[in-house]
Amino acid sequence: MAFLFNKFLEAVKVLAKSPTFARDPRQLQFEADINRLFLYTSYNRLGRKVEEADAEEIIEMASKASVADQQKLVQENIHSQIENFCTAMDEIFLPDMNKKNEPGEALGQSDTARKSGLSWAVGKSGPPTVSPAIPETRPLKSAEVSWRLKDLIGYTLSLKPSRIPHKEAGQGLFVDGEADVGTVIALYPGVIYTPAYYRYIPGYPRVDAHNTYLTARYDGTVINARPWGSGGEAREVWNGLLVPEISPNVQSREKGSDRFWKMLNKPLEGIRVGCTSEVIERRNPLALAHFANHPAKGMAPNVMICPYDFPLTEKDMRTYIPNIPFGNSEEVNMRRFGSFWFRSRSKKSGADVPVLKTLVLVATRTLCEEEVLLNYRLSNSKRRPEWYIPVDEEEERRRWS
Template identity: 60%
Template sequence: MAFLFNKFQDAVRILAKSPTFARYRRKLQFEDDINLLFMYTSYNRLGKNADEADAEEIIDVASKASFTDQQMQVQENVHFQIKNFCTVMDEILLPGSAVPMTRPIKRAELSLRLKDSIGYSLDVKPSQIPHNEASQGLYLNGEANVGAVIAIYPGVIYSPSYYPYIPGYPRVDARNRYLITRYDGIAIDAQPWGYGGETREIWDSSTMQETRPDTDETMLGKALENSQVRCSGEILERRNPLALAHFANHPTEETVPNVMVCPYDFPLTEKDLRTYIPNISFGNAEEQKVRRLGSSWFRRGSRNSGLDDWDSDVPVLKTLVLVATKALCDEEVLLQRPLWYYSVDEDED
């Protein structure tokens, strides 16, 4: 598939030189990122059976499709990968439909088995980035193709109305480098998740103090003091090998990022997959819904989109994933902070 990838990369370089990329307004940059994610994830989904005509069609659609259509196609492409990941996890952890308990596999062993199945897994170890704040880094073990979803951003999800409840508010970034915001203002705090755990359990963000990375307990307690608002617990797989996106560092000026942030709206109708989505919502947030608009590029062909239920309104959990922008092989994961990123506390300046 090398010739297809070269053709695809040429299209990406042309897009990067477009007049839109010269503008640094958040909305335009976000739309450009979705355009890139459309091409990366669509290319990945073509798989080994891709031919030159398929690659040409991706490039053509990327230049003509509306932003809404591209955004929804990215969601379908990402969900297609997430669904495959969940299937593999079930095959490893569930001994059979008649047995409700999961196999007592340690997190490290689960990571190795996942790598055997999908070709890669993740590890956290000292970063190679020469920066004081880059103590730990995220590493990919194995090989992943361009457009692959390599990590999920775990933790507690806050809608803008619940910002005051984020630990450390209003200066939430001061002591928490594991907080990130989506373009739509949804904030995700991965600090409570830490490195994960060793069981499948009901998680409400308060059950694993010993696994928090770089935690200031004084700061963590202030925002929720005297508050009756809490997180509702969910049964989550705390051994999830891909729930480590928050350990990815930003590259130096001399290095090039190899992943992009991608917003992912997980459809809560997919109840069998919920345990592998390492997020919970804070407070009694109104149910978020998404309506599938436009036409799916994959539906126009012979491929199944894998998201037939998205033709109508469905409740979603708004999270983030990291998508590879190049073929990766046994290397540190480096994340470029998108230009549409903003700090939760920037309006307090």
């Protein structure tokens, strides 16, 4: 098993430098990441009884298959794991798999339909809306859910003081149990902003000035995990209703490009947008990816970010996906031009399955009773924190080129 995994690691190093990747630095890094994720998640899906011939076939596919095909297979591999996770969560929560609530029955509706942490984060609540029914679940505390999940899938997550030796490390994310390479370790929770709604992110345009729980996908989707916090103690309706009134914090001695950016992207104030109401399980033990720390000097990351498009057709699994989209239900098509995003007139195929554009953390090696470490890949165009030690400067330049 160790021999085959070493072959995969060598393939990761070789294929990342393949000349078949795109010449555009940003696209090159995206393709290199997808290539690594394809190898890790495929290796995981083969299981512990993997044979050398199967491993070699995957390595060959990674060198020949198109990026689109690899991306599709990564999604399938991740989705298979998410399905297993959701099945385990159902086993923990549902008191009787055969019992169905009467039409309109909603247990605990008066408590859970109140204003949630998300609505507090994005603004004042609007007029009353019809909340979906909340199905009956076992009255378990988060801690109990966590150890039951460990019994079922072999690992769970916990928050403890980080072992990173700097004062800003705070709480760290730890694996309790053991997880194989290619395993989905954690889900990145929170509010999803597509480029069309950037100006509604709290604190815009300097959204990251006072919020360290923001992350972005290559496609421009931003996820704000601050409203999620460390989860909750119930299954509840999570809403996003009004946008906050945000005023720009204008600094003196701005560069010309900064003035142009702010003129083009003036914050929107007090404008109502569409909202969604979803029943979300807040006792989700894996919805803690935003607590993963960046490795200190001499330490190596043990997980990497993976984009995961959750198909909204999977109604039974929706409650375990700890995200909610901000804005109208109909996606606004946007196109990137340099550093800016513009509305696009192109229309998507009607056959496309609606998805939530989320993120998960995938293990890059076997993890056992240790802290989860993620390469933050902070942009080198901004002043970095004193504690930040780059893992790979070249990767960062490509990622943010």
